[in-house]
Amino acid sequence: MLAFPSGRMLWATYLVGAEFFLKGSEPDLPAVSTGSHIDAIPYSGKYDGVIGVLGAIEPINVLMRSGFKPIRSLEVIMFTSEEPTRYGISCLGSRLLAGSVSLAGALKQTVDNHNISFLDAAKSAGYAKNEDFSNVFLDDQNYSAFVELHIEQGPILENEGVSIGIVTAIAAPASIKVDFAGSGGHAGAVLMPQRNDAGLAAAELALAVEKHVLESGSMDTVGTVGILELHPGAINSIPSKSHLEIDTRDIDEKRRNNVIEKIHESAVAISKRRGVELLEFKIVNQDPPALSDESVIKAMESATQVLNLSRKKMISRAYHDSLFMARKAAMAMIFIPCYKGYSHKPEEYASPEDIANGVKVLVLTLANLSLIN
Amino acid sequence: MLAFPSGRMLWATYLVGAEFFLKGSEPDLPAVSTGSHIDAIPYSGKYDGVIGVLGAIEPINVLMRSGFKPIRSLEVIMFTSEEPTRYGISCLGSRLLAGSVSLAGALKQTVDNHNISFLDAAKSAGYAKNEDFSNVFLDDQNYSAFVELHIEQGPILENEGVSIGIVTAIAAPASIKVDFAGSGGHAGAVLMPQRNDAGLAAAELALAVEKHVLESGSMDTVGTVGILELHPGAINSIPSKSHLEIDTRDIDEKRRNNVIEKIHESAVAISKRRGVELLEFKIVNQDPPALSDESVIKAMESATQVLNLSRKKMISRAYHDSLFMARKAAMAMIFIPCYKGYSHKPEEYASPEDIANGVKVLVLTLANLSLIN
Known part of the structure; x- marks a missing residue:
């Protein structure tokens, strides 16, 4: 041996x-x-x-x-x-x-x-x-x-x-973790204008990831939301928290980093428009x-x-x-x-x-x- | 006693x-x-x-x-x-x-x-x-x-x-369960045009629920996606399945049922456009x-x-x-x-x-x- x-x-x-x-x-x-x-x-x-x-x-x-x-x-x-x-x-x-x-x-x-x-x-x-x-x-x-x-x-x-x-x-891969927080509440009792739904913020950001990736202009750019979690996760509760994990890759590092920047801008804009707090936008890794x-x-x-x-x-x-x-x-x-x-x-x-x-x-x-x- | x-x-x-x-x-x-x-x-x-x-x-x-x-x-x-x-x-x-x-x-x-x-x-x-x-x-x-x-x-x-x-x-409350299924795959290897992402279908439907509720014309109509789950739920996997649970309510039963009908139409349209299968659209209850x-x-x-x-x-x-x-x-x-x-x-x-x-x-x-x- x-x-x-x-x-x-x-x-x-x-x-x-x-x-x-x-x-x-x-x-x-x-x-x-x-x-x-x-x-x-x-x-x-x-x-x-x-x-x-x-x-x-x-x-x-x-x-x-x-x-x-x-x-x-x-x-x-x-x-x-x-x-x-x-x-x-x-x-x-x-x-x-x-x-x-x-x-x-x-x-x-x-x-x-x-x-x-x-x-x-x-x-x-x-x-x-x-x-x-x-x-x-x-x-x-x-x-x-x-x-x-x-x-x-x-x-x-x-x-x-x-x-x-x-x-x-x-x-070149990069991964990002995002957390939104809103007020939550009862799905029946809180009227729509009073809501700041962390789940809908997450849904919007997931679609924004796809949009920014498609707009990169290259077939080599990909982006994925593989994890999207809602809290408390009950059918009759407005989500008070949401968590996303985003993976984006490219053979061109600069183009990929540009997509990450746009995803970040979207997260900030969604957070403002929906009155939802952007608790975290963390680039976990961003490898060359x-x-x-x-x-x-x-x-x-x-x-x-x-x-x-x-x-x-x-x-x-x-x-x-x-x-x-x-x-x-x-x-x-x-x-x-x-x-x-x-x-x-x-x-x-x-x-x-x-x-x-x-x-x-x-x-x-x-x-x-x-x-x- | x-x-x-x-x-x-x-x-x-x-x-x-x-x-x-x-x-x-x-x-x-x-x-x-x-x-x-x-x-x-x-x-x-x-x-x-x-x-x-x-x-x-x-x-x-x-x-x-x-x-x-x-x-x-x-x-x-x-x-x-x-x-x-x-x-x-x-x-x-x-x-x-x-x-x-x-x-x-x-x-x-x-x-x-x-x-x-x-x-x-x-x-x-x-x-x-x-x-x-x-x-x-x-x-x-x-x-x-x-x-x-x-x-x-x-x-x-x-x-x-x-x-x-x-x-x-x-x-009058109603609750709906929805399941989408796509091909899944590796978040790096599958290019965007080849994807049919069940998670993005779910994100779109969640936003469609909000849209149809807001378009009902009444403050009394509410709708919520309290549950949204992705499978397999890994950062580097394209979601192959998604599950939503939707709650919608109104004091007017007809108006609420009209919203449900529009949510169903959206689910079918999203499924077609994204090449994702609509496995289930089940109205669990629809009470007067x-x-x-x-x-x-x-x-x-x-x-x-x-x-x-x-x-x-x-x-x-x-x-x-x-x-x-x-x-x-x-x-x-x-x-x-x-x-x-x-x-x-x-x-x-x-x-x-x-x-x-x-x-x-x-x-x-x-x-x-x-x-x-």
């Missing part, structure tokens, strides 16, 4: 063993890493993330059995909390590994819906000893490259009959886009050529742990087709053949990158 | 004893009854309903101690489930007592959010022996009159400095308004005169168990002022003086009605 270099895997995985690590002939050189996540959103599918973890273990084993001797060590990473399900922060593990000082600070106060602190949860999972989360930051010498295998989560590869997508950039590294892209292109697989360079509109790993290593992603582009719902599916193709490309890409001295 | 006449209280209260029943000299005549409910919506106040139960017990005791001899018996009723909190059906107890055949049928299949059937819940509370709920229907000979003491739940009495409101009519009985109003007016209290005839925009009891007995309600008209929220408040005034009017009203042979 091989142990990982101390510390660096703390926030990513507690998997240790020969299946997840192949020692290079020059183990002091920055290693080549691959991996993804296995956590999920509610009512999701079972391919998002998972094939990038299981599909990363297989190449290590194949290379080991074949007697392949890498120069750089190869490592599998399983990131914690890629989805924001529990603590409301996406890519929590990779964000922290990538050295987010603000996240390391914020995590000290972060609790889940059951008031369990992040620190306690991390401790009970064997991830943290104390609350100095900055001790897990990677430095630039840990990894020379990072590669992630993932389903496309969109319909392009399937529609065009292409086997492999090579991701050249990851769209990531560009893939030419050296990793080339290794992938070479792999698809050897395997005689069709390929297409593309943008990832969904974001991934790779977005953050790109800050610490040369990064690119391998996409495979998924059924109708479905993701984040139970119908999500990728065929065994497509998964096998992705794993094969990953094997050759890792082998290639591990030999670059 | 006195037992209530078998059966009739089954759905209203299991309170038995001298404090809640005063036997008349002609106990076979239809009795005079008073009461309200003590259940609540989430995050509500503590006066709505409660003062009509506690405030109904006191008059029986006062009359008993004073040696008063009624002709008709006097009874206190505590209704179950006036609020729709648990089973989604408002005024469940009084609706059933009043002989709702459709409710008696529907209750056999009704379950709460924890999948506990209404029958099991009623059994465990000692309310039901079998699922023939129709055996609790009142007949026209059970009660000659029903009187309910309640906070106004609006600001009129407080604003005008009037002590007692005498309710001459109760506005109730008029108070002149004999009970006169008894109340006489009581306020004797007590030298200011009074005002008014409409109840909120609805009450009285709406349904009116189908089986001569009905009227006594309103008392409440702080700023607040109701269905923790700030709900009525002063001890105003409550005492209401109880005094109730004492004299019951005494008066109990002597009419």
Whole structure:
């Protein structure tokens, strides 16, 4: 059983063993890493993330059995909390590994819906000893490259009959939390002119998000209100509070930030017009886009050529742990087709053949990158 | 200890004893009854309903101690489930007592959010022996009159400095459940033109409810979306389902039904325009308004005169168990002022003086009605 270099895997995985690590002939050189996540959103599918973890273990084993001797060590990473399900922060593990000082600070106060602190949860999972989360930051010498295998989560590869997508950039995501508060009251007794309905303010803002996104002028701008909650949530009560969570993304950071600014202006205007208080408009994260590294892209292109697989360079509109790993290593992603582009719902599916193709490309890409001295 | 006449209280209260029943000299005549409910919506106040139960017990005791001899018996009723909190059906107890055949049928299949059937819940509370709920229907000979003491739940009495409101009519309520379904998907990967967002359909319908209500042309029309839920409810998922519950009321039944019709038209139009499926548009209840009985109003007016209290005839925009009891007995309600008209929220408040005034009017009203042979 091989142990990982101390510390660096703390926030990513507690998997240790020969299946997840192949020692290079020059183990002091920055290693080549691959991996993804296995956590999920509610009512999701079972391919998002998972094939990038299981599909990363297989190449290590194949290379080991074949007697392949890498120069750089190869490592599998399983990131914690890629989805924001529990603590409301996406890519929590990779964000922290990538050295987010603000996240390391914020995590000290972060609790889940059951008031369990992040620190306690991390401790009970064997991830943290104390609350100095900055001790897990990677430095630039840990990894020379990072590669992630993932389903496309969109319909392009399937529609065009292409086997492999090579991701050249990851769209820039931002997430926003908004809270409105009004006076509430009885749904029968309070006449319409006396109302300041926090629920209708939320409904207006949700539609404003769609409007501003459509007005951006680019197909690459998207925006979503995935969470909209009313309080107290009774049919005969005027909502006294509402809570929205907004996700907006673009491959152009400036255009996306412009949409965020317009959403904020709308929130303020709605609040004034309806006499509803805008309790919070919080930009939870506003990440820059990531560009893939030419050296990793080339290794992938070479792999698809050897395997005689069709390929297409593309943008990832969904974001991934790779977005953050790109800050610490040369990064690119391998996409495979998924059924109708479905993701984040139970119908999500990728065929065994497509998964096998992705794993094969990953094997050759890792082998290639591990030999670059 | 006195037992209530078998059966009739089954759905209203299991309170038995001298404090809640005063036997008349002609106990076979239809009795005079008073009461309200003590259940609540989430995050509500503590006066709505409660003062009509506690405030109904006191008059029986006062009359008993004073040696008063009624002709008709006097009874206190505590209704179950006036609020729709648990089973989604408002005024469940009084609706059933009043002989709702459709409710008696529907209750056999009704379950709460924890999948506990209404029958099991009623059994465990000692309310039901079998699922023939129709055996609790009142007949026209059970009660000659029903009187309910309640906070106004609006600001009129407080604003005008009037002590007692005498309710001459109760506005006609209706409630509607709506479900939309779309394809959902990943908030990053699915481009805007490919979306059919069930959450935005819900937001549009909520605003349409407000629009149609405001266009009714009357201040007496109100409409509220108190419940709006998104599925799966994750920031990075396009909502694949949405659920709304709509409450709309008016003192004019035709005008209210016209608003419901327009809301339905909007739901269909939104569904078509957004490519979202309208899974359900269900009018859960659509009750006619109730008029108070002149004999009970006169008894109340006489009581306020004797007590030298200011009074005002008014409409109840909120609805009450009285709406349904009116189908089986001569009905009227006594309103008392409440702080700023607040109701269905923790700030709900009525002063001890105003409550005492209401109880005094109730004492004299019951005494008066109990002597009419």
